[in-house]
Amino acid sequence: xxxxxxxxxxxPRRNILFEPFEYEFFIRGLVSxxxxxxxxxxxxxxxxxxxxxYIGHGLSHAIFGGAVVSYVMSLNFYVGATIWGFLAAxxxxxxxxHRPTVGADAAIGIVTTASFAIGIALISRARTFTRSFDAALxxxxxxxxxxxxxAIVVVSVLVVFVVFLSYRQLxxxxxxxxxxxxxxxxxxxxxxxxxxxxxxxxxxxxxxxGVTMIAAAxxxxxxxxxxxxxxxxxxxxxxxATGAAGGFIGIYLSWFADISSGATVVLVDVAxxxxxxxxxxxxxxxxxxxxxFGSTHA
Amino acid sequence: xxxxxPHLTDAGGPIVKFEDVTAGYQNExxxxxxxxxxxxGDFVGILGPSGSGKTTILRTILRDTRLxxxxxxxxxxxxxxxxxxxYVPQLETVDWNFPVTVEEVVLMGVQGHRxxxxxxxxxxxxxxxxxxxxxxxxxxxxxxxxxxxxxxxxVFLARALAHDPALLLLDEPTNxxxxxxxxxxxxxLDELNHQGITIVLTTHELNAVAAHLPWVICINETLIAAGSxxxxxxxxxxxxxxxxxxxxxxxxxxxxxxxxxxxxGQHADAxxxxxxxxxxxxxxxxxxxxxxxx
Numbered sequence: 354x355x356x357x358x359x360x361x362x363x364x365p366r367r368n369i370l371f372e373p374f375e376y377e378f379f380i381r382g383l384v385s386x387x388x389x390x391x392x393x394x395x396x397x398x399x400x401x402x403x404x405x406x407y408i409g410h411g412l413s414h415a416i417f418g419g420a421v422v423s424y425v426m427s428l429n430f431y432v433g434a435t436i437w438g439f440l441a442a443x444x445x446x447x448x449x450x451h452r453p454t455v456g457a458d459a460a461i462g463i464v465t466t467a468s469f470a471i472g473i474a475l476i477s478r479a480r481t482f483t484r485s486f487d488a489a490l491x492x493x494x495x496x497x498x499x500x501x502x503x504a505i506v507v508v509s510v511l512v513v514f515v516v517f518l519s520y521r522q523l524x525x526x527x528x529x530x531x532x533x534x535x536x537x538x539x540x541x542x543x544x545x546x547x548x549x550x551x552x553x554x555x556x557x558x559x560x561x562x563g564v565t566m567i568a569a570a571x572x573x574x575x576x577x578x579x580x581x582x583x584x585x586x587x588x589x590x591x592x593x594a595t596g597a598a599g600g601f602i603g604i605y606l607s608w609f610a611d612i613s614s615g616a617t618v619v620l621v622d623v624a625x626x627x628x629x630x631x632x633x634x635x636x637x638x639x640x641x642x643x644x645x646f647g648s649t650h651a
Numbered sequence: 652x653x654x655x656x657p658h659l660t661d662a663g664g665p666i667v668k669f670e671d672v673t674a675g676y677q678n679e680x681x682x683x684x685x686x687x688x689x690x691x692g693d694f695v696g697i698l699g700p701s702g703s704g705k706t707t708i709l710r711t712i713l714r715d716t717r718l719x720x721x722x723x724x725x726x727x728x729x730x731x732x733x734x735x736x737x738y739v740p741q742l743e744t745v746d747w748n749f750p751v752t753v754e755e756v757v758l759m760g761v762q763g764h765r766x767x768x769x770x771x772x773x774x775x776x777x778x779x780x781x782x783x784x785x786x787x788x789x790x791x792x793x794x795x796x797x798x799x800x801x802x803x804x805x806v807f808l809a810r811a812l813a814h815d816p817a818l819l820l821l822d823e824p825t826n827x828x829x830x831x832x833x834x835x836x837x838x839x840l841d842e843l844n845h846q847g848i849t850i851v852l853t854t855h856e857l858n859a860v861a862a863h864l865p866w867v868i869c870i871n872e873t874l875i876a877a878g879s880x881x882x883x884x885x886x887x888x889x890x891x892x893x894x895x896x897x898x899x900x901x902x903x904x905x906x907x908x909x910x911x912x913x914x915x916g917q918h919a920d921a922x923x924x925x926x927x928x929x930x931x932x933x934x935x936x937x938x939x940x941x942x943x944x945x
Contacts, residue, residue: 402749520768525759528749535713535738536760536814583794585751586769 373608382494382561385505386600386618389561392509392554394574394596395516398589399547401575402527405457408445410568411465412555415441417564418472425475431504431556438552441468446544450530492563492615494604501560508553515550519543524585561600566615570596573622580626580633595625665726666691666818666849667712672721674711680719681707685874689851691726691817694844696864697853700893703871705853709820712851713738726817737816739807741823747796753806754778754791760813781809785839801832808839819843821852825860833859857884857897857908881906 373379393409400408416438423433441464448460455463497505516523525533526543533540558567578591603618610617667689675681682704689695697705710716711723713736725736737760757778758770770778782788785805790798795806804824811819824840825833837860844850854860861867862880869875869883869892876883876892884906889897898909 517768521759524751524755528746528751528756528759529740531744532738532740534715535736537762579750583750583752584792585749585755588750589768 373605378495378497379604379608381497381499381502382614383601383604385497385502385561386494386604386614387597388505388509388600389554389558390570390574390600390603390618391593391597392512393558393567393570394578394592394594394599395589396512396547396551396554397571397573397575397596398578398585398592399523399527400551400571401579403457405445405449405461406572407458407568408442408461408551409555409571411445411461412438412442412551413559413564413567415465415468416552416555416559418468418470418475420559421472421475431508434556434559435508435549435553437468438555439549441465442548442551443545446548450544492559492561492566492613494561494607494614497560505557505561508557512550512554515546519546523547562615562618563613566619569619569622570599573619573626574599577622577625577629580629595622599625664691665689665724666693667726667851668722668724669708669711670722670724672711672723673719674707674716674721674723675719676707676716681716681872682711682870683873684721685870686721687868687874687877689849691849692844692847693849693851693866694841694864695849695851695866695868696861697851697868697870698855698857698861698892699853699870699875700855703892705855705870706822708868708870709738709822709851709853712736712818712820735815735817737811737814737819739804739811739819739821739824741826742800742803742807743827745795745803745807750794752792752794753782753787753798756795756806757782757809757813760810762814778809778813781812785809785812799832800828801835804828804832804836805839808843812843816848818849818851821850823853823855825854825856830859837863857889858905862905862907884908 373383397409400406416434419434419437419441420430422428422437423430426433444464445457445460448455448464449457522533522538522543525536525538526540530540533543555567558570562570574596575588575592577595578588581591582588599622600618603621604614606621607614607617665688669685669687672685673680673683685704685708697708699705707716711718712725714723714725754775758774761770761774761777779788779791782791785808787798787802787805787809790802795803798806819840821840824836828836833856840850840852852860862884865879866877867880867883868877869888871892871894876888884899886897886899889895889899889908900907900909
């Protein structure tokens with residue numbers, strides 16, 4: 354709808370494909386979505402391989418509670434929501450590691466809905482929450498301001514830095530958490546650092562994708578990558594590329610289709626998944642017939 | 652058959668010493684009042700039935716259990732990283748769908764202080780050297796699922812060796828593998844032991860594994876016996892360890908254990924002795940190998 358208004362007030366350009374790049378807010382949105390898509394793809398690899406695919410969905414709800422709390426306590430949204438999300442992620446990790454009988458899915462369900470409920474309860478008391486519900490739920494790419502973009506860039510750089518620094522430790526802890534300890538890896542610290550990175554990523558993703566779409570941006574790129582490769586480091590690269598491309602193409606297409614940016618990004622990711630799934634099924638069938646691939650686990 | 656180094660009691664002092672150790676998980680001890688010593692250069696098998704506390708002993712060496720009483724001494728310090736203890740888990744616990752190649756698994760064990768996520772040239776060279784040493788170098792880029800059981804065990808051995816261990820702990824390394832692979836693994840471990848690495852493994856396989864080792868610790872919550880198989884493979888000790896009658900016999904210099912044959916669907920008589928009908932397999936074993944019985 355915003356696009357229609359802009360077109361009405363601006364005469365058409367010569368090349369319609371480059372038209373959106375005339376607008377600063379679009380470029381901000383495009384850069385934000387590309388960065389957020391890539392970072393979600395990066396952390397998503399670890400989340401999917403830890404069997405915690407729904408943590409993105411849960412944390413985005415939990416952080417909604419944190420956003421309300423930071424508003425009520427007059428804290429900066431990014432700081433308050435990240436701390437809240439970090440504590441929620443830490444609680445989920447601790448519960449999963451130390452009480453395996455609870456299970457990751459149940460821990461995510463309990464902690465995040467409790468956090469969401471706290472947010473709702475506080476809103477119903479305060480009744481003056483100024484952040485838009487629609488923007489929080491479905492994302493508002495056009496509302497990404499310079500401050501938001503700076504926050505997105507800073508958090509993304511920090512997340513990439515954390516993953517770079519602890520690549521081996523994160524991989525070992527994800528692959529074999531019990532044994533990693535015996536090789537001198539401080540798995541508790543690795544989990545805590547990862548939880549902090551995840552909370553920060555979900556917070557910066559809220560503005561771009563919205564609470565309801567974050568889970569897809571975290572889960573789909575790594576699944577696409579997993580279907581494409583058996584190597585961990587290649588999975589990381591493909592997942593980041595898929596996430597970033599999904600963000601870029603999604604926002605670009607949303608301009609022309611004039612639909613929600615978050616939904617378009619997710620639909621592009623889904624399209625990538627369908628393509629790779631079909632390709633891998635075809636390849637799998639051919640290769641099974643050829644007998645040069647497939648499980649030979651004795 | 653292996654050619655084991657004898658138990659080296661005074662070779663280099665104890666690398667592991669348990670003094671009246673009671674340890675377990677949460678509020679429940681899994682082993683009680685266990686005392687033993689493992690000397691530097693030993694090749695030791697911890698033997699016992701399922702749930703007897705074999706894995707608990709390994710995890711207690713690794714400081715991963717709750718210590719209710721006693722003292723554990725591991726040469727080199729408290730931290731497993733500092734004391735150069737490496738652990739090879741049971742293959743059953745590995746996630747075979749995890750996207751990871753042979754080289755990536757081995758590199759997990761290589762401790763470096765790199766900034767970039769990718770390994771340095773020297774780390775890669777070390778990993779390749781270990782893979783070549785264990786004859787899996789050609790599979791470096793292959794997914795771990797696409798290997799045979801013996802090759803998979805070598806991958807995790809290579810990861811452990813990348814840690815440069817003085818003490819190597821293996822949890823049921825021959826579980827679920829075929830006879831050839833089992834022999835392959837035992838010979839490989841024997842080679843590593845001859846290169847100076849102290850090896851402690853758990854097993855419930857009496858003849859296939861434990862009988863070939865120079866030193867065996869029998870456990871069933873408490874320590875039943877420790878010694879060479881020829882000394883401790885007696886019907887009494889095996890009865891105390893497994894709670895079952897096990898005739899012991901000698902074959903080509905090895906002390907082996909026979910199982911009492913089961914006669915499913917046939918019932919013991921009123922006194923609980925013998926069988927009402929059918930072949931008395933136990934009697935047959937006794938009669939054919941009577942001259943070899945210990």
